[in-house]
Amino acid sequence: VTRGLLRWYYLLLLLLLYLPLGMLLLFSINEGTSLSFPLRGVTFDWYRSMFDNGQLLGAVGNSALVASGAATAATILGTCASLAITRFDFRGKGVFLLAALLPLVVPFIILGVSLLILFSALGVSRSLWTVAAGHTVVALPFAMLVMMARLVGFPRSVEEAARDLGASYFYTLRRVIVPMVAPAMLAAWLVAFTVSVDEFVIASFTVGRDPTLPVYIFGQLRFANRFPQVVALSTLTMLVSIGLVVLAERLRRSGPGEAKAA
Amino acid sequence: LDSRRSPARLALIAPPALYLFVFLAIPMGLMGLLSFRPALRGGIANFDWTPTLEHYRATFAEGGYTRLLWLSVGVALVVALITTALAYPVAYFLAFRAGRRAPLLLTLLIIPFWTSYLLRLIAWKIILGTNGAINSFFLWTGVIEEPVGLLLYSRTAVVVTLVYVWLPFVALPIYASLLRIDRSVLEAASDLGARPWQRLLRVTLPLSAPGVFAAYLMVFIPTVGEYVSPLLVGGSKGSLYGNIIEIFFGDGINWPRGSAMAMIMLAGVMALVLLIARLVNVRRIVEEP
Numbered sequence: 047v048t049r050g051l052l053r054w055y056y057l058l059l060l061l062l063l064y065l066p067l068g069m070l071l072l073f074s075i076n077e078g079t080s081l082s083f084p085l086r087g088v089t090f091d092w093y094r095s096m097f098d099n100g101q102l103l104g105a106v107g108n109s110a111l112v113a114s115g116a117a118t119a120a121t122i123l124g125t126c127a128s129l130a131i132t133r134f135d136f137r138g139k140g141v142f143l144l145a146a147l148l149p150l151v152v153p154f155i156i157l158g159v160s161l162l163i164l165f166s167a168l169g170v171s172r173s174l175w176t177v178a179a180g181h182t183v184v185a186l187p188f189a190m191l192v193m194m195a196r197l198v199g200f201p202r203s204v205e206e207a208a209r210d211l212g213a214s215y216f217y218t219l220r221r222v223i224v225p226m227v228a229p230a231m232l233a234a235w236l237v238a239f240t241v242s243v244d245e246f247v248i249a250s251f252t253v254g255r256d257p258t259l260p261v262y263i264f265g266q267l268r269f270a271n272r273f274p275q276v277v278a279l280s281t282l283t284m285l286v287s288i289g290l291v292v293l294a295e296r297l298r299r300s301g302p303g304e305a306k307a308a
Numbered sequence: 309l310d311s312r313r314s315p316a317r318l319a320l321i322a323p324p325a326l327y328l329f330v331f332l333a334i335p336m337g338l339m340g341l342l343s344f345r346p347a348l349r350g351g352i353a354n355f356d357w358t359p360t361l362e363h364y365r366a367t368f369a370e371g372g373y374t375r376l377l378w379l380s381v382g383v384a385l386v387v388a389l390i391t392t393a394l395a396y397p398v399a400y401f402l403a404f405r406a407g408r409r410a411p412l413l414l415t416l417l418i419i420p421f422w423t424s425y426l427l428r429l430i431a432w433k434i435i436l437g438t439n440g441a442i443n444s445f446f447l448w449t450g451v452i453e454e455p456v457g458l459l460l461y462s463r464t465a466v467v468v469t470l471v472y473v474w475l476p477f478v479a480l481p482i483y484a485s486l487l488r489i490d491r492s493v494l495e496a497a498s499d500l501g502a503r504p505w506q507r508l509l510r511v512t513l514p515l516s517a518p519g520v521f522a523a524y525l526m527v528f529i530p531t532v533g534e535y536v537s538p539l540l541v542g543g544s545k546g547s548l549y550g551n552i553i554e555i556f557f558g559d560g561i562n563w564p565r566g567s568a569m570a571m572i573m574l575a576g577v578m579a580l581v582l583l584i585a586r587l588v589n590v591r592r593i594v595e596e597p
Contacts, residue, residue: 048405048504049405052397052400052401052405053401053405055397055398055401056397056398056401056402056406056413059394059398059417059475060416060417062472063417063420063472063475063476064420066428066431066432066434066435066472067420067423067428067431069431069434069435069441070427070430070431070434073434119327122323123323123324123327124324126319126320126321126323126324127320127321127324127325129320130317130320130321130324134316134317134320134321136317136321140585142321142325144581144585145328145332145333146324146328148332148581149332150526151525151526151529151530151577151581152529152530152533152574152577152581153529153530153531153532153533153534153550153573153577154530154533155533155535155550155553155554155570156336156339156533156570156573156574156577157332157335159339159553159557159566159567159570160335160336160338160339160570161331161335162557163335163338163339163342163352163563163567164331164334164335164338166351166352167338167352167353169353179331180331182327182331183327183328183331183332186324186327186328215315215316216316216319219316240422243424244422244423244424244425244426246425246426246536247535247536251557260424260425260426263424263426263427264426267430267540277430280424280426280427280430283424283427284423284424284427287422287423287424288419288422288423291418291419291422292415292419295415
């Protein structure tokens with residue numbers, strides 16, 4: 047009985063989770079401009095007109111740029127940090143791990159305003175670079191979670207064999223470790239990319255004149271007539287995000303060391 | 309662990325450590341410094357001022373923002389409580405009853421968490437709006453004659469929206485802690501005559517407590533600083549502590565005051581983080597089963 051009950055509960059919760067997303071999908075093909083019932087009729091105009099909106103496309107490009115940069119930096123830094131943590135003993139390891147994972151729990155508004163203070167103290171004018179720098183901080187723990195989970199399950203005997211056979215650590219890193227964890231690194235990159243693309247709070251404090259997509263969307267919320275277009279675009283990015291995460295999940299589970307993950 | 313002291317160790321630690329120092333530690337340090345400064349005159353790089361506690365005093369003073377701080381804490385406590393309570397049965401189902409399909413069902417649950425946060429807030433704006441889904445539905449069924457305007461722009465709307473935002477995420481740590489429970493312990497409880505509910509309350513629940521606790525705090529802490537959902541669905545009466553910080557760094561420019569308010573929140577958060585670090589082994593949460 048409990049099993050059936052629990053299954054229904056799971057399905058109900060899933061329904062409640064997906065219902066609002068379905069609502070967005072519905073309004074992205076609704077003819078009326080206001081986001082309210084009754085629905086008017088089916089149209090794909092919002093999807094079509096999206097591609098004529100230069101500002102919007104610019105924001106998409108900016109976000110892609112920022113997210114690629116932040117994801118690449120976070121993946122490289124995260125791989126270094128994860129290797130250090132899983133493979134070496136060093137003083138202050140606990141503090142280091144705590145500091146790296148801190149952005150997972152600190153309210154983003156604190157990170158946002160403190161970065162704003164840093165950049166104005168340094169006299170750095172805000173731009174996509176400053177957003178990417180901030181996003182790297184928050185994407186780093188996500189990349190590390192993926193990498194550390196993988197490195198823990200990774201057969202250390204192979205890299206020890208390489209070391210015993212006289213390979214330097216960097217040679218081992220380049221020729222043995224990186225090729226073996228490459229799928230996990232790609233997964234970490236995708237997760238970090240997704241985190242950056244969606245991030246609004248830190249971006250809103252560190253962004254310059256060129257908006258990232260969430261900053262642009264937030265700015266458009268005041269103009270009711272452009273709203274459906276924003277919803278259409280958001281629906282598209284939602285589908286892309288979901289695709290990326292599913293891909294990342296598959297990558298994370300593939301490659302050597304899978305026995306641990308299974 | 310590699311006992312050989314190689315330059316590799318330093319080369320691996322230095323880049324992330326340096327990055328975190330420059331973009332995490334220094335900014336927070338600067339924020340702390342700024343919070344003791346009387347005013348921002350002369351730019352941030354100006355050090356010609358005498359420290360003052362005025363901004364902290366003003367925050368805690370009568371008519372200050374203490375009320376909003378407690379309100380934010382209250383909202384975060386409630387949101388974290390509801391989410392954890394709603395997620396526990398799902399995590400339990402996935403860990404013990406879902407069988408081989410558990411990974412797939414878990415992924416289905418997590419996917420909404422990876423869709424745009426702003427977008428999910430906007431979706432709730434549609435649902436709760438005056439002409440929104442809930443009002444339209446009840447008008448259509450004839451339960452109500454006039455749309456209820458109270459759904460949107462209230463603190464309840466903020467709570468509902470935040471519960472929705474966090475729900476998929478919270479199931480993860482609970483699920484992980486349930487998976488780590490040794491099945492033979494559960495069998496032993498049953499063999500010794502424990503009824504299912506006794507086993508749940510006295511064996512399963514206590515053994516999964518670290519995961520539940522971690523899940524609770526992972527929602528509670530970021531929610532204390534929440535300011536976007538009050539902006540979108542909270543209306544003028546739904547403002548929280550984070551909104552005031554945002555205003556001080558935005559239109560109502562007073563960075564030192566905003567810094568002091570952020571520092572107060574940060575102090576609370578750090579105290580909680582250190583508490584978690586003591587109570588649960590961070591690395592065990594990190595290493596998913």
